[in-house]
Amino acid sequence: MKYTISEDRSRMLFFLLVLLIAIGQTGSTSKRPPAGSESRPVGLMRHPSTHPPSFSDFDESKTTRKIVVRIGNRSDTFSLDDLQALPKITVTDYEAIGVKKGPLGKNTWTGASLKDVLLCVDSSLTDISNASKLIFVTSSDGWLAVIKWPELFGSLQRGEALYNIKGCNECHGINGEGTAPQGKLVAPALAGKEWNFDLVHDITRKGKQVHGGINPYREAQLTEMELRAILTWLQNPAARVPLGEDQMDLSESVALLAYLKNGKPMTGRDGLIQLIMEMDQYTSRYSHWVELIEVK
Numbered sequence: 001m002k003y004t005i006s007e008d009r010s011r012m013l014f015f016l017l018v019l020l021i022a023i024g025q026t027g028s029t030s031k032r033p034p035a036g037s038e039s040r041p042v043g044l045m046r047h048p049s050t051h052p053p054s055f056s057d058f059d060e061s062k063t064t065r066k067i068v069v070r071i072g073n074r075s076d077t078f079s080l081d082d083l084q085a086l087p088k089i090t091v092t093d094y095e096a097i098g099v100k101k102g103p104l105g106k107n108t109w110t111g112a113s114l115k116d117v118l119l120c121v122d123s124s125l126t127d128i129s130n131a132s133k134l135i136f137v138t139s140s141d142g143w144l145a146v147i148k149w150p151e152l153f154g155s156l157q158r159g160e161a162l163y164n165i166k167g168c169n170e171c172h173g174i175n176g177e178g179t180a181p182q183g184k185l186v187a188p189a190l191a192g193k194e195w196n197f198d199l200v201h202d203i204t205r206k207g208k209q210v211h212g213g214i215n216p217y218r219e220a221q222l223t224e225m226e227l228r229a230i231l232t233w234l235q236n237p238a239a240r241v242p243l244g245e246d247q248m249d250l251s252e253s254v255a256l257l258a259y260l261k262n263g264k265p266m267t268g269r270d271g272l273i274q275l276i277m278e279m280d281q282y283t284s285r286y287s288h289w290v291e292l293i294e295v296k
């Protein structure tokens, strides 16, 4: 469908939306769960202020030298040596973008494949019956990265994949359910709504004060086509797209538990074991000091 709304009409719609955002904000703030509430949404941030980490307040106790992996009732611990004994995988010239800091510089990362590590604990994890499982990667600084099973072992709808790859998940939650991190702006729920393309295009392109203080997403980082795919998915995340139709195969993409940066061992300050997701263009799942991986 083509959008042929007149200038005046779209301006009016825009103001109406700004108003709605303002109202929505007040509404969602009051719905924030009480502190210590059990039902934490499956958002990505627990202590977003620590990510990307600020090294000035680095505390040596954050450094991790082993990872506990839990899948159902199986559990195993991998030391740095164990990880190094697994096949070495390298992601070359990977550059993540911080939503606030911008491009973070190109680096080459080497480590063990997250998939290999998971399969050491439970080789049946590749079975399609696990498709709705989530992989929770927790770091010692409290950062939680959530990965969907199909991102490692299958394929996702294009819009769903792009939503994660472009970092929307970092604030709006893994399924667009919205998050209310302590002391941070509420990132509204996006799922289940029919978004006006022009409006969202405007918010994401402008960034800054109209978008939670983050950098603008320019065409080079998020094309109009990509944004349209994201909005189509958000409108009805549960809708099943026929297999092979508009899917993105992510299973070849690498998720690393990295222990070498540009061929050299890392320091405890960098994180001796870091999660690097090759497919992620933003830092939403880039994680230092990984200490626990759970599949549920």
Ligand code: HEC
Residues within 6 Å of the ligand: 020, 021, 024, 025, 099, 166, 167, 168, 169, 170, 171, 172, 185, 186, 187, 188, 189, 190, 195, 200, 203, 204, 209, 210, 211, 212, 213, 214, 217, 222, 230
């Ligand atoms: C760093 C956090 C962050 C990221 C990343 C982010 N957003 Fe947002 N977004 C927000 C916040 C916070 C708001 C609320 C706006 C405000 O209060 O300034 C918002 C608002 C929005 C709104 C308006 C919501 C409403 O209810 O009117 C849309 C639509 C939106 N974001 C889409 C996206 C998309 C699409 C992406 C990924 C391409 C994205 N956002 C990435 C934090 C983020």
